[in-house]
């Protein structure tokens with residue numbers, strides 16, 4: 001029996017690592033993705049005033065802080081009596097939606113163009129030294145794509161700044177609404193600014209991204225279709241009428257055959273449906289559907305899950321792409337792990353269309369900012385973050401201080417799926433192998449990367465994750481070590 | 485003359501400071517001409533391959549590995565910068581220093597949490613594979629000598645850009661009031 005340790009984010013930067021046990025016959029007997037980061041947020045937020053939550057909690061994650069900002073604000077809407085997602089003023093809700101779609105846009109762009117596209121453009125086995133967005137920038141034939149990536153991300157960040165006040169860790173959303181309008185100058189700039197900083201250019205580039213991926217898919221079916229494929233259930237919010245909605249909706253889950261195992265669920269009742277398992281070897285918990293149980297009740301969240309749960313997309317260009325996506329699997333549930341990228345690009349396009357629609361809406365420029373009603377002692381706020389469904393739940397005392405906080409972050413929902421993907425790849429690549437090669441390590445990394453994990457809700461390399469594999473014998477003597 | 489070499493890392497941070505570095509937008513293309521990146525999440529370089537001129541640290545120290553990385557940075561970088569509130573004074577993770585001992589934090593997350601209804605064996609993660617959590621969250625300058633402090637949560641992109649370029653070019657930093665923010 002021997003143990004293989006893979007540290008996706010190197011030992012020293014380690015927020016997560018993989019261990020693989022192999023018996024004497026070469027069979028893989030156990031694989032684990034460990035999350036090694038722990039913050040204790042649920043405890044130390046206790047005793048803080050409730051209005052602080054939306055500005056404090058986002059500091060768990062600077063990669064998609066708007067998601068935490070809005071999920072906390074939505075929970076506190078309930079507390080101040082402003083309803084659960086549908087009670088805000090038109091201005092309040094639409095400003096938040098604009099902020100959110102700006103966030104989805106920039107975060108998805110970061111993941112696809114900065115992280116994934118170098119793999120596609122340079123090839124999965126290319127020299128790691130150039131296989132990142134900086135490498136794109138200095139390679140003449142790809143400079144255009146690097147510039148697109150940078151400018152698309154900038155557009156999303158500027159939308160966030162205009163709605164939240166700051167690009168990172170803003171303050172725009174407050175319990176019961178929003179604290180500002182958009183100005184006419186901002187509208188003009190976002191809609192008709194000089195190229196490339198206008199919404200039509202963003203829509204054009206979103207299409208270009210889709211073409212890039214589809215071209216790669218055509219030429220590399222095996223990688224995109226088969227790699228880390230595994231069956232699972234899928235969960236997300238959907239709008240009441242079944243449309244894709246990333247800001248608000250009801251919970252829906254489908255199993256691998258497409259049967260709805262949750263439908264039309266009001267997320268204020270999430271505890272009735274969802275529970276988490278604790279395992280001693282990871283700080284990240286393992287959520288599951290109570291009706292199905294610990295063993296089989298796990299599910300996937302994120303762009304792929306959303307394409308599987310929703311019935312349609314309420315914006316014309318993205319709807320067309322959605323139909324192509326659905327047709328690829330004959331309308332059946334899509335379990336191709338690497339199709340996450342495809343789904344993500346459809347959402348980039350949808351976000352751009354949504355931003356355009358919202359920017360043309362007069363409610364952004366005038367109207368009541370906030371509302372409130374009868375004070376409640378407890379609230380749940382859910383949102384579809386870039387990486388999937390994000391749960392915030394707070395209880396607030398009569399003294400206005402937070403008594404209890406519970407978070408289930410997007411990446412936590414994907415904990416079991418990532419473990420399953422690691423196991424699939426390890427078994428496929430390492431069974432019977434005495435020597436662990438670079439391609440094997442790379443394969444495990446690619447499987448994890450497909451989930452765009454945000455570990456600790458934060459550990460997330462901008463380039464590719466560096467890997468270290470250590471093989472030890474029973475007595476913990478290192479017999480082989482590889483770095484790359 | 486060869487290009488100055490820059491390394492960056494995130495300890496107990498949220499990656500927001502790194503994101504703010506990306507917010508220099510088009511200037512990224514200039515940055516790759518100005519400097520060479522060594523160990524950093526922006527590339528694949530995992531361990532220091534040479535002595536660096538500037539090391540940028542995001543986040544404070546909340547576990548044993550953070551300390552290890554920070555000391556490694558001090559050893560390998562001529563100039564160390566604490567970037568952002570977490571590196572400078574612990575930031576949000578340091579809220580546990582005041583009134584929330586580690587044991588209570590762990591109990592809250594794994595035993596008392598409302599969405600953990602079936603943890604009958606009362607499991608709290610404690611595997612050998614997990615690094616040791618420190619009693620407190622420590623700011624970086626309590627562990628090693630830090631040469632520069634750039635405030636903000638996150639520090640604004642313009643602040644990072646100006647400070648970095650000044651250091652690289654060996655001139656005095658010109659940091660007007662408007663770019664130095666503490667929130």
Ligand code: SF4
Nearest residue numbers: 497498500568569570
């Ligand atoms: S200082 Fe702010 S932005 Fe930087 S790591 Fe800490 S919480 Fe994140």
